[in-house]
Amino acid sequence: MSKMKQMILVLGIVVSLVACSKDDNSGTSAVVETLTVKDLPADTIIGITPGAPPTGGFPYGAGRYTFYSLETNKIVPASDSASNKWDLAFKGTTIATNSGNSGPGGAGAFVYVGLFNDLKTIPADSSFRTDNAPSAFAITTGSNRGWYVYNGLNQLVTPIPGRVLVVRTASGKYAKVEILNYYKGGTTPAANASDAIKLNTQRYYTFRFSFQPNGTKTF
Amino acid sequence: MMKWILISAVSSCIFSTALAQQDTLVGNGAITVFTATKTERSLSNIAVPVQIISQKTIQQAGSLRLSDILSEQTGLFMTNGFGTGVSMQGLNPDYTLILIDGEPLIGRTSGVLDLKRITVGNIKQIEIVRGPSSSLYGSEAMAGVINIITDKSRKNTLGISTRYGTYNTADFSVKGSVRTNRINYQGFGNFYRTDGFSIRPNSRERSVAPIERFTQQHNLGFRLSDRSNLSLNIRHNSETIKNNITVINNGNSINSVGVEKNEDLNTTLQLAHKFNERVKNTTRLYATQFNSSQELISDNGVPYLDAFKQQFARIENQTDFNLNKQLEFNIGGGYIHETANSTRYDNSTSIKTNRIGYIYLQSEWRPLNKLTFIGGARYDNNELFAAAFSPKLALQYKIDKKISLKASIGRGFKAPDFRQLYLNFTNTAAGSYSVFGSVEAQKIINELNRIGQISSLEPSFYQLSNLQPEFSTGFNVGASYQDEQWHISTNIFRNNIENLIDSRLVAYKTGGAQIFSYLNVKNAFTQGVETDIKYRYNNQWSFSAGYQFLLTGDQAEINAIKDGKVFTRDQNGFSRKMNQSEYVGLPNRSKHMANIKLQYEHQNFFANARALYRSRWATTDTDGNGIFNTNDAFAKGFIQLNIAAGQGFNNGLSVQAGIDNLLNYTDVLNLPNLPGRTYYLSISYNFLNKNPK
Numbered sequence: 001m002s003k004m005k006q007m008i009l010v011l012g013i014v015v016s017l018v019a020c021s022k023d024d025n026s027g028t029s030a031v032v033e034t035l036t037v038k039d040l041p042a043d044t045i046i047g048i049t050p051g052a053p054p055t056g057g058f059p060y061g062a063g064r065y066t067f068y069s070l071e072t073n074k075i076v077p078a079s080d081s082a083s084n085k086w087d088l089a090f091k092g093t094t095i096a097t098n099s100g101n102s103g104p105g106g107a108g109a110f111v112y113v114g115l116f117n118d119l120k121t122i123p124a125d126s127s128f129r130t131d132n133a134p135s136a137f138a139i140t141t142g143s144n145r146g147w148y149v150y151n152g153l154n155q156l157v158t159p160i161p162g163r164v165l166v167v168r169t170a171s172g173k174y175a176k177v178e179i180l181n182y183y184k185g186g187t188t189p190a191a192n193a194s195d196a197i198k199l200n201t202q203r204y205y206t207f208r209f210s211f212q213p214n215g216t217k218t219f
Numbered sequence: 220m221m222k223w224i225l226i227s228a229v230s231s232c233i234f235s236t237a238l239a240q241q242d243t244l245v246g247n248g249a250i251t252v253f254t255a256t257k258t259e260r261s262l263s264n265i266a267v268p269v270q271i272i273s274q275k276t277i278q279q280a281g282s283l284r285l286s287d288i289l290s291e292q293t294g295l296f297m298t299n300g301f302g303t304g305v306s307m308q309g310l311n312p313d314y315t316l317i318l319i320d321g322e323p324l325i326g327r328t329s330g331v332l333d334l335k336r337i338t339v340g341n342i343k344q345i346e347i348v349r350g351p352s353s354s355l356y357g358s359e360a361m362a363g364v365i366n367i368i369t370d371k372s373r374k375n376t377l378g379i380s381t382r383y384g385t386y387n388t389a390d391f392s393v394k395g396s397v398r399t400n401r402i403n404y405q406g407f408g409n410f411y412r413t414d415g416f417s418i419r420p421n422s423r424e425r426s427v428a429p430i431e432r433f434t435q436q437h438n439l440g441f442r443l444s445d446r447s448n449l450s451l452n453i454r455h456n457s458e459t460i461k462n463n464i465t466v467i468n469n470g471n472s473i474n475s476v477g478v479e480k481n482e483d484l485n486t487t488l489q490l491a492h493k494f495n496e497r498v499k500n501t502t503r504l505y506a507t508q509f510n511s512s513q514e515l516i517s518d519n520g521v522p523y524l525d526a527f528k529q530q531f532a533r534i535e536n537q538t539d540f541n542l543n544k545q546l547e548f549n550i551g552g553g554y555i556h557e558t559a560n561s562t563r564y565d566n567s568t569s570i571k572t573n574r575i576g577y578i579y580l581q582s583e584w585r586p587l588n589k590l591t592f593i594g595g596a597r598y599d600n601n602e603l604f605a606a607a608f609s610p611k612l613a614l615q616y617k618i619d620k621k622i623s624l625k626a627s628i629g630r631g632f633k634a635p636d637f638r639q640l641y642l643n644f645t646n647t648a649a650g651s652y653s654v655f656g657s658v659e660a661q662k663i664i665n666e667l668n669r670i671g672q673i674s675s676l677e678p679s680f681y682q683l684s685n686l687q688p689e690f691s692t693g694f695n696v697g698a699s700y701q702d703e704q705w706h707i708s709t710n711i712f713r714n715n716i717e718n719l720i721d722s723r724l725v726a727y728k729t730g731g732a733q734i735f736s737y738l739n740v741k742n743a744f745t746q747g748v749e750t751d752i753k754y755r756y757n758n759q760w761s762f763s764a765g766y767q768f769l770l771t772g773d774q775a776e777i778n779a780i781k782d783g784k785v786f787t788r789d790q791n792g793f794s795r796k797m798n799q800s801e802y803v804g805l806p807n808r809s810k811h812m813a814n815i816k817l818q819y820e821h822q823n824f825f826a827n828a829r830a831l832y833r834s835r836w837a838t839t840d841t842d843g844n845g846i847f848n849t850n851d852a853f854a855k856g857f858i859q860l861n862i863a864a865g866q867g868f869n870n871g872l873s874v875q876a877g878i879d880n881l882l883n884y885t886d887v888l889n890l891p892n893l894p895g896r897t898y899y900l901s902i903s904y905n906f907l908n909k910n911p912k
Contacts, residue, residue, distance in 0.1 A: 115795065116794060135674065142727070144724075149843045151840070160845075161786035161844050162786025162796075163794070180788075180793070181792060191838075191852060192888045
């Protein structure tokens with residue numbers, strides 16, 4: 001029990017400590033700044049269901065999304081979930097957009113294969129998808145389908161390199177996002193790390209993004 | 220006593236007559252090889268890369284199981300998981316055919332034949348043929364063939380040997396033979412047991428579980444006439460493994476205890492008849508079965524039963540035509556009936572069957588004393604999947620008495636196994652994922668879809684079709700040099716593997732559980748150089764060394780890297796394009812493998828030190844791009860040092876002691892089956908033929 005309390009405590013501290021730092025924009029021609037978000041919690045694990053698989057033994061969180069605004073670079077309180085204030089919402093490996101049946105906004109997204117810095121302009125013929133939860137999200141869920149790969153042998157989640165989430169925000173502007181890591185501190189545990197470490201440090205996103213406030217598709 | 224001497228004199232007479240009947244193709248070399256051409260040949264006359272491991276080498280290395288001695292050979296390494304398998308020329312264990320006295324062993328788990336099932340106590344020699352040999356042996360001989368030739372003593376013998384070592388590992392063997400003018404019998408029995416061990420601290424589960432094994436083999440030969448011989452060979456092996464398995468799922472560990480039993484039975488009846496000096500016919504009837512069961516019960520009382528039974532029966536006839544001193548033909552054909560049933564299939568009582576008919580033809584032509592050609596081809600007609608045609612061409616050119624060149628090209632294949640066709644397995648312990656064989660998959664998924672239990676079908680689902688055999692084309696070019704002191708051989712190889720069968724995600728169930736099946740999806744290549752050097756300094760000291768350089772990969776992956784479609788991460792965690800120089804190829808392969816052996820022999824005493832080296836190998840894709848590269852996780856390269864010494868006495872007694880893994884190298888994560896330093900002492904006694912040689 002005390003372990004559970006500890007986890008909740010850690011979770012609370014981390015939520016209040018989510019840090020946003022400015023990235024070094026080495027190119028002078030860069031119009032849009034790139035920001036890095038570290039350790040954004042995404043329904044972190046608070047316990048394990050009793051019993052053994054297939055009926056039990058599954059880790060669970062509080063079941064809540066963390067809502068994020070790329071426009072303001074801030075966490076949006078859950079009380080504002082039915083508003084246009086957020087763009088992306090994170091829960092485990094699922095990333096929802098403020099669109100379709102996930103929210104009232106006009107957001108959309110798709111996964112672009114290539115490098116973050118190489119995506120200078122969103123191609124004109126790109127089609128943005130919207131959420132149709134729980135069966136289909138704009139950002140495809142599942143291992144090796146969207147932004148991450150899950151290794152069943154060591155139970156680790158790794159963001160696939162060369163994947164950029166191209167996002168239309170709730171208010172119809174554009175952003176690009178690269179997920180860098182899924183674990184606290186931005187470091188994936190070693191393959192042979194204990195289950196406790198893997199469970200306690202997962203569901204913390206580190207990502208970088210560029211938001212274009214002028215409404216164009218160019219970064 | 221007189222009687223024994225008389226009999227052995229008679230038997231040595233038979234032996235020398237046999238020797239006198241050699242033809243030019245067979246040659247006069249002392250060491251003969253059967254495996255390379257399916258006929259007896261002098262080692263120096265073989266056009267394909269062949270290696271021989273002698274009984275003496277096996278004994279002086281202190282080996283107990285087949286994997287022990289193979290792990291010390293150039294270019295071979297043992298794989299962990301589903302038993303101990305052997306990888307040859309960089310190919311998986313699935314692609315090396317294992318024979319005992321020319322007959323295939325069955326009972327593979329996930330493609331791996333556990334080499335620990337085979338004791339080395341009655342092995343006369345091990346023959347290793349590298350490169351595709353499907354032109355003679357059919358399925359599985361893609362990387363090569365390892366043929367274990369058991370002892371067929373020509374004398375009356377009776378001997379026992381016993382060994383005891385670390386982890387209460389004990390081995391006891393008794394071996395004997397009786398020979399009369401018409402009948403000869405060899406018998407062998409072996410008992411092996413170990414407590415197993417765990418190199419994981421505080422672990423209830425052992426890396427190697429406690430095991431008991433019994434092996435017996437009986438061979439009865441009748442000389443029906445001067446031209447005809449009949450022989451019956453029976454081998455039985457049983458093992459009992461005490462399992463104590465911990466499955467950890469999301470921090471929840473579930474312990475299960477129970478017993479696993481594996482049983483092999485092999486029976487061969489052979490009739491060889493010489494019509495005349497030019498025509499010889501051999502008929503072989505072979506029947507084997509492998510029976511495996513695992514019964515576990517978990518701490519919370521949930522039982523688990525896994526059973527697998529495979530049977531294989533074959534009749535084969537081969538005729539050797541020795542037309543003249545330059546030309547020989549071998550023509551053969553056979554029929555295989557194979558069945559399997561398992562709890563891992565749709566229904567454990569439903570028996571899956573495959574029937575194969577095959578013919579093969581081989582011709583060996585020696586137009587000049589220096590030049591030998593071998594051409595051969597085999598056609599396998601399978602009931603369950605497409606037919607396979609396997610040609611082979613090889614040549615040897617002896618520049619002079621010391622230097623010879625070899626080149627060969629051949630095609631090998633591996634038929635889809637029962638698992639890849641019929642598996643019906645759902646792992647309730649880990650996320651309830653399912654794996655279905657290709658025959659089952661379409662049927663089951665369509666049915667699940669009809670009742671609304673499938674949430675999505677993946678693109679791979681639509682590619683499911685009848686599985687094709689996996690094919691490889693192997694090229695081997697080599698040279699060897701031999702004189703009184705030196706023996707150097709080197710071989711360059713390249714294997715192009717097509718149609719590799721791999722599991723792919725084909726569908727998701729409505730609960731999110733994944734369904735996998737098998738498809739012919741990949742190509743791969745392995746290429747490298749194998750080199751062996753033996754040097755005899757004087758009558759006491761000798762030295763040998765081996766080295767293999769190996770590159771592996773998949774051309775499609777290399778092309779994707781060239782096209783800039785493969786990414787990895789830089790030190791900031793930002794994606795970047797991967798360079799071709801970072802490409803590693805297939806996981807679990809070491810680029811460099813080497814061995815060195817130093818041996819001292821004087822009269823009846825010997826001592827040796829054997830060092831084995833493997834450079835690092837890729838284990839896990841940690842950067843998430845699905846392609847093994849230098850940014851992924853690697854197991855560290857390591858050196859294993861083994862030493863042994865022994866003394867023989869004139870009263871038939873010999874004593875040997877050894878230390879394996881003297882440097883105490885362990886790697887909990889990547890080499891769970893490698894114990895730390897272990898010690899052993901063995902004693903053997905010959906009741907007859909007490910001369911220690």
